Amino acid sequence: MKKVVKFGGSSLASAQQFQKAGSIIRAEKSRRYVIPSAPGKRFDKDIKVTDMLYECYETAIGGKNFDEKLKKIRERYDEIIEGLGLTLSLEKEFEQIHDFFEKGAGRNYAASRGEYLNGIIMAAYLGFDFIDAAEVIFFDDNGIFDAEKTNKILSERLKKSEYAVIPGFYGSMPGGKIKTFSRGGSDITGSIVARAAKADMYENWTDVSGFLVTDPHLVENPEPIETITYRELRELAYMGASVLHDEAIFPVRSEGIPINIRNTNDPAAPGTMIVESTCKKPKYTITGIAGKQGFAAVNIEKDRMNSEIGFGRKVLSVFEDSGISFEHIPSGIDTMSVFVHQSEFEEKEQKVLAGIHRAVRPDYLEVESDLALIAVVGRGMRSTRGTAGRIFSALAHANINIRMIDQGSSELNIIIGVSNEDFEAAVRAIYDIFVTLCLLEFSQNVISK
Numbered sequence: 001m002k003k004v005v006k007f008g009g010s011s012l013a014s015a016q017q018f019q020k021a022g023s024i025i026r027a028e029k030s031r032r033y034v035i036p037s038a039p040g041k042r043f044d045k046d047i048k049v050t051d052m053l054y055e056c057y058e059t060a061i062g063g064k065n066f067d068e069k070l071k072k073i074r075e076r077y078d079e080i081i082e083g084l085g086l087t088l089s090l091e092k093e094f095e096q097i098h099d100f101f102e103k104g105a106g107r108n109y110a111a112s113r114g115e116y117l118n119g120i121i122m123a124a125y126l127g128f129d130f131i132d133a134a135e136v137i138f139f140d141d142n143g144i145f146d147a148e149k150t151n152k153i154l155s156e157r158l159k160k161s162e163y164a165v166i167p168g169f170y171g172s173m174p175g176g177k178i179k180t181f182s183r184g185g186s187d188i189t190g191s192i193v194a195r196a197a198k199a200d201m202y203e204n205w206t207d208v209s210g211f212l213v214t215d216p217h218l219v220e221n222p223e224p225i226e227t228i229t230y231r232e233l234r235e236l237a238y239m240g241a242s243v244l245h246d247e248a249i250f251p252v253r254s255e256g257i258p259i260n261i262r263n264t265n266d267p268a269a270p271g272t273m274i275v276e277s278t279c280k281k282p283k284y285t286i287t288g289i290a291g292k293q294g295f296a297a298v299n300i301e302k303d304r305m306n307s308e309i310g311f312g313r314k315v316l317s318v319f320e321d322s323g324i325s326f327e328h329i330p331s332g333i334d335t336m337s338v339f340v341h342q343s344e345f346e347e348k349e350q351k352v353l354a355g356i357h358r359a360v361r362p363d364y365l366e367v368e369s370d371l372a373l374i375a376v377v378g379r380g381m382r383s384t385r386g387t388a389g390r391i392f393s394a395l396a397h398a399n400i401n402i403r404m405i406d407q408g409s410s411e412l413n414i415i416i417g418v419s420n421e422d423f424e425a426a427v428r429a430i431y432d433i434f435v436t437l438c439l440l441e442f443s444q445n446v447i448s449k
């Protein structure tokens, strides 16, 4: 058994958090490759080291004195080193960073130092090898991640180290320039290392016990999701559920390596397993509910639209020409609606409407605003009768008017459009009908037995 374990910023924000991570790693010999993030927030109003680095670098390239800002960053690391009782000095590293900042080494270089330094501390603390990500994670000249080159070189390098720490978030471009992934990118590094190591499992340790059925801001204490497929995760993540970086599933997905989201502050909790496919039925028919507010719909009506070849293409090309991506296009016989992000659409609205008039000469054109989309996602829906019926009766009972329904062709999700103001109540109603009711029935069964 071989595991790659990634720890997020809040899991490594202080010496105390490092100790928790350390005991998790030491608890299993199979936890061989460790991917640290930069130190995150220790408390609510705290600042992540990555943000401190960005700011410090801005000051440096603005030609101002950045000594004080760099000192504050160093203090974050020194506090961890001292708290762990290590005899390690980052003096040389900080001298070099100072020097490189003065020379304008780039924002990417600046940000990457957060995980680089944390990696050095982690390796010293665990007694593992340190592998600089710049030597094993590669981007091409255009800054696009080079998966094949990385996999080849990284897998060779890992063979030489039974236990190693590889900092997350960055790699290098041809010529050695440091390049980072987008924010939260250590999740991607973990996945890349898991693929190269041919790991049995990619454990992603964070500060929540996995994915929840819905957003805890909308429903109090939602139930955790035990197992979710990559495809379900994509659907939910797209609609705003975020625990893991969007790109992080691809490297492991191609190798069928499961991801286990775990909580550093509650290591006994099993967390969420993210898998390719599973015969495990979701506990509540649905796997998750996610949604977003702030959509607009352009409703187009034209007699005999259905027999006009190219109608849809002409409409969509108007959106394309204005650089607006569409989210959903539910259609009827003589009607078609295009859902877009309101903020993206607003400023180009009149241009788009004029464009549609010119392109298809509609009989009627109307814009609806302030809509929310809710995705009810679940692999269990395909084989369960009445799922849509339950959703709609729950919404009817809650007095919520449904403005749009769209069942994805994968039968993995049902998308429902409601007005922004009904959004929270709608999510709660759907949660209650599937989860709360199920839990209630379960507890009643237990009592009657």
Ligand code: ASP
Pocket (backbone or CB within 6 Å): 008, 009, 037, 038, 048, 050, 051, 114, 168, 169, 182, 183, 184, 185, 186, 187
């Ligand atoms: N430290 C980086 C960030 O704050 C990357 C990461 O934590 O994954 O975005």
